[in-house]
Amino acid sequence: MTNFNHTPVLLEEVIAYLNIKPGKKYIDATIGGGGHTKRIIDAGGLVLGIDQDEDALEFVKQTQVLNIKNKALKIIKGNFKDIEEIAAENGFDAVDGILLDLGVSSYQLDSSGRGFSIRHDEKLDMRMDKEKELSALDVVNTYSLQKLTDIFYFFGEEHNARQIADEIVRLRKKKEITTTKELAGLIERLPHRSEEIHPATRVFQAIRIEVNNELEVLRNVLEKGVQLLAPQGRILVISFHSLEDRIVKQAFEKLKKEGKGTVITKKPLTATNEELSKNKRSRSAKMRVFEKGN
Numbered sequence: 001m002t003n004f005n006h007t008p009v010l011l012e013e014v015i016a017y018l019n020i021k022p023g024k025k026y027i028d029a030t031i032g033g034g035g036h037t038k039r040i041i042d043a044g045g046l047v048l049g050i051d052q053d054e055d056a057l058e059f060v061k062q063t064q065v066l067n068i069k070n071k072a073l074k075i076i077k078g079n080f081k082d083i084e085e086i087a088a089e090n091g092f093d094a095v096d097g098i099l100l101d102l103g104v105s106s107y108q109l110d111s112s113g114r115g116f117s118i119r120h121d122e123k124l125d126m127r128m129d130k131e132k133e134l135s136a137l138d139v140v141n142t143y144s145l146q147k148l149t150d151i152f153y154f155f156g157e158e159h160n161a162r163q164i165a166d167e168i169v170r171l172r173k174k175k176e177i178t179t180t181k182e183l184a185g186l187i188e189r190l191p192h193r194s195e196e197i198h199p200a201t202r203v204f205q206a207i208r209i210e211v212n213n214e215l216e217v218l219r220n221v222l223e224k225g226v227q228l229l230a231p232q233g234r235i236l237v238i239s240f241h242s243l244e245d246r247i248v249k250q251a252f253e254k255l256k257k258e259g260k261g262t263v264i265t266k267k268p269l270t271a272t273n274e275e276l277s278k279n280k281r282s283r284s285a286k287m288r289v290f291e292k293g294n
């Protein structure tokens with residue numbers, strides 16, 4: 001891997017809300033390029049870093065961003081849906097904090113070559129975990145008209161879901177759709193409202209969510225995460241679109257009603273103007289925090 005670019009979002013807020021105490025344990029369940037983890041370790045925390053993308057872990061191991069020999073850091077390839085098992089196997093039970101910084105990294109979007117971005121012409125793939133079978137190529141070329149319509153509508157909130165699915169099914173009968181450019185192009189050619197975002201943005205989001213089962217794994221991890229926390233431990237979740245944010249909000253409300261703790265953020269935290277001016281990706285970031293009770 002030549003280039004791993006990723007600026008951590010809401011970095012100061014994450015550090016402030018994690019309330020890091022030297023020698024205590026933290027799980028960074030989406031370690032990515034290690035930006036948040038580095039600051040947790042600098043503040044004296046011990047970190048278990050998890051990511052399902054082996055390229056991200058390779059970067060963290062190979063570069064000087066984090067000192068891999070540092071005893072304060074353990075790195076594991078895995079999916080955070082298995083957080084309980086991964087934590088238990090690595091002696092990270094009763095942790096003081098858990099961070100989930102959802103979605104894809106700038107590296108995955110811009111340099112991984114895995115077809116996450118409309119801006120590059122790459123093979124349709126979108127798997128964060130390269131060992132998984134289902135790829136964007138399979139979704140686009142084998143899913144039924146109805147299934148495509150549903151994922152575009154429910155995971156992309158795309159109003160033209162049916163029309164786009166129709167066009168995909170029509171064109172793939174002639175020739176398999178294999179690249180991001182072909183997919184983005186066929187959507188671009190359909191009538192669409194002029195918006196700030198590219199007309200294929202929602203469809204790309206929907207396919208990525210489907211390929212990586214993103215909403216299901218998020219629903220699964222929040223309760224398990226709270227169980228892993230020590231009393232007064234906190235779970236912080238940074239989401240990048242309304243579907244994720246709604247799941248986090250509702251899960252935290254449910255945990256509160258069940259008497260498991262307190263929602264610390266009445267409203268989600270967002271980036272300051274200063275951060276927005278430096279990092280475009282922080283525009284859609286929303287962070288919610290839950291603190292476990294006694």
Ligand SMILES: C[S@@+](CC[C@H](N)C(=O)[O-])C[C@H]1O[C@@H](n2cnc3c(N)ncnc32)[C@H](O)[C@@H]1O
Pocket residue numbers: 006007008009029030031032033034035036037050051052053056078079080081101102103104105106128217
């Ligand atoms: C936004 S990036 C994290 C960036 C990181 N906080 C940093 O500062 O560099 C999200 C990372 O989470 C990983 N990821 C997403 N969903 C995951 C899951 N269910 N299990 C494990 N890792 C996941 C992605 O592969 C990606 O590397």
